[in-house]
Amino acid sequence: MVDQPLPVISYARISSDTEKDEHGVEDQHRTNGATARRLGWSVVAEITDNDLSAAKAGVTRDGFEAMLRALRAGRLPDGGAVRGAVVVADDRLVRRAGDYERFVDALTYDDGRVYADARGPKNLYSEDVEAMGLFGVVISKIEVRKIQRRLRDNHRSRAERGVPVGGTRPFGWNEDKRTLNEAEAPYVRQAIRDLPRGKSLTAICAEWRAAGLRTSLGNEWTLRSLKLTLWNPRVCGWRNYRGEILRDEEGAPVVGQWETIVTPAEWEAVDAVFQARRGRSVGTGQEIGDVLPENHSQARHLLTGVLRCGRVHEGKMCGTALRVSRHKDCKSHLYVCPSKAAGGCGGLGRQGDLVEEYVIEAVLARLEERQARAASAEPWDGEERLARLVAKRSRLSEEWQNDAISDDVYFPGVKKIEAQLKELRAERHRRQAMAARAGETEDVRERWKGLHVSQRRALVFEALHAVIVHPAGKGRKPFNPDLLVPVWKEE
Structure with a gap:
């Protein structure tokens, strides 16, 4: 009776373009097949995990997981027997100790299983061989970390030299990532x-x-x-x-x-x-925020989201944002409180053109007042403090590099300085933004008619948190601006 060849799985993995050029997955399976034939084994399945790293946590290699299931069960999904595995090298199989232990456990789940790489067979039932395999995984992991560190250092070095990085070209530049695209x-x-x-x-x-x-x-x-x-x-x-x-x-x-x-x-x-x-908006409970919303949508009406219902409903002010509606008896649009089913009280409405006329005049006056204050304001006095902190950080770094101070002194000290620098730069940005916005409101009354509705809304949000609209009573009443209460932003 002639012994049948042992059925084994061939496993291959490549994870870079260089590997694809030098020895593709087909070459790896060809090498595995030659090893199996030399040992009297027969490859009954070829499993591949292409373009998947074996070193990164959280990466699922479907082929590797399928091989473990087949080894533990001793058979393939189609019922074919499996008695082992063959790979090109251990680092093509695993690069993490946990994965290696899982592989050994699956392969040795039953007696008589075999394993080999291009150098020859290995007895994974031997504790010494398993320990050497784990040691090889550790060495491989160290090498991976060295490569990752070299890549990070290279990226940092390129960044410090101002060299453009790889990847897709940025919009606005040509393929060289250096010259401008004149169309974009x-x-x-x-x-x-x-x-x-x-x-x-x-x-x-x-x-x-x-x-x-x-x-x-x-x-x-x-x-x-x-x-x-x-x-x-x-x-x-x-x-x-x-x-x-x-x-x-x-x-x-x-x-x-x-x-x-x-x-x-x-x-x-x-x-x-x-x-x-960043991270600011009007909450679901209709509470009023204190900064610009995340985005001013391209609304068709100026005060959408600005007007708030001031009607006292069930013992508290409604506070719901008014919506735009139409009525056949009214030439202008209406700002109305949504129905109870839509989250409002449904008991308040105002003629849109009259409300907008009043709010526009109030906002323009506020912006002109702010522009006048900005013109007479003292310049930011933090530049000297900023320069002192930068110089202090440089001196501290120099002392640390010359071993004049220990790590325990340097890192807490530089961390504190960096936090102060970040705060000062943020303050400078805020002042610059305020000055820029104040400059943009110069002659705003003359420019108002030519502004897009989104630009007008942005200027309204610059000045206001909201406008509370109080009820005028039953029946048709003349427009009363005293029932509109602006909630101004403090500067």
Whole structure:
């Protein structure tokens, strides 16, 4: 009676373009097949996990998991017997100790299983062989971490030199990522100048779509992709590294090796707008926020979301945002409180044109007053403090590099300085944004008629939290502006 060849699984994995060029997955399976034949085994299944890392936690290799199930059961899903596995090398199989232990447990679940790589068979039932395998996994993990550290150091070095990174080209630049795309850059420049003036992301996104613009990947523009493009400090020549502006030892932003679309001051105005909106909105309980909403939608009416119902309902003020409605007996639109089913009280309404006329006049007067105060305000006095902290951080770093101070002194000290620097820079951004917005409100009364509705709404939100609309009583009453109570933003 002739012994039948032992049925085994061939496992292969490649995870980079270099590996694909040098020895593709077909070559690995071919090598595994030659090893199996030399040992008198027969490959009954080829399993591949292409483009999946064996070193990263959280990565699921479906092929690897299927092989473990087959080894533990001793058979394939179609019922075919399995008595072992063959791979090119251990590091093609696992790079994490936990995965190696799972593989050994599955393969040795029954007696008589076999395992081999290109160098020959290994007896995984031997404790010494299993220990050597685990040791190899540890060495492989150390090497992976060295590679990852070298990559991080290389990325950091490229960032500090201002070298453009790989990946898809940024919108506004050509494929070299250095020279401006003359067809795209003007749109980015105009949007960055319009946003602090009150134009909404929604309006800008609609204009870009109407102009037929597409992202670098050829997709339609969304609010998120537009926001990321305008908020990227690359537009002014700076580099964002791990969520922060990359700075040199003197605290100055590192300037990249590419052409800029706008000035740093123009980008900082946009940054201040987005920072002010971050994570803030009107809550579900209709409580009034204290900063700009996340986005001014392209509403058709000026005071949508601004007017709040002041009718006392069930012992408390309703507070619901008024909605726009129409009535056949009224030439203008109406602002009304939604029905009870829609979350309001349904018991208040006002003629839209009269309310808007009053609120516009009040807002314009407020903005003119603010502009007058900004013109006479003292300049920000934090530059000297900022420079002192930057110099202090540089001295501390120099002492640490010269071993004059220990790690226990350096790291807590530099962490405290970095926190103070971040706070001062945020304050400077806020002051710059206030000055920019005040400058934009200059001659606002003359410019009002030419502004887009989203820009008008942004100016309203600049001045107001809300306007509380109190009930006028039953029946038709003459318009009474005293029943409109603005809730102004403190400056």
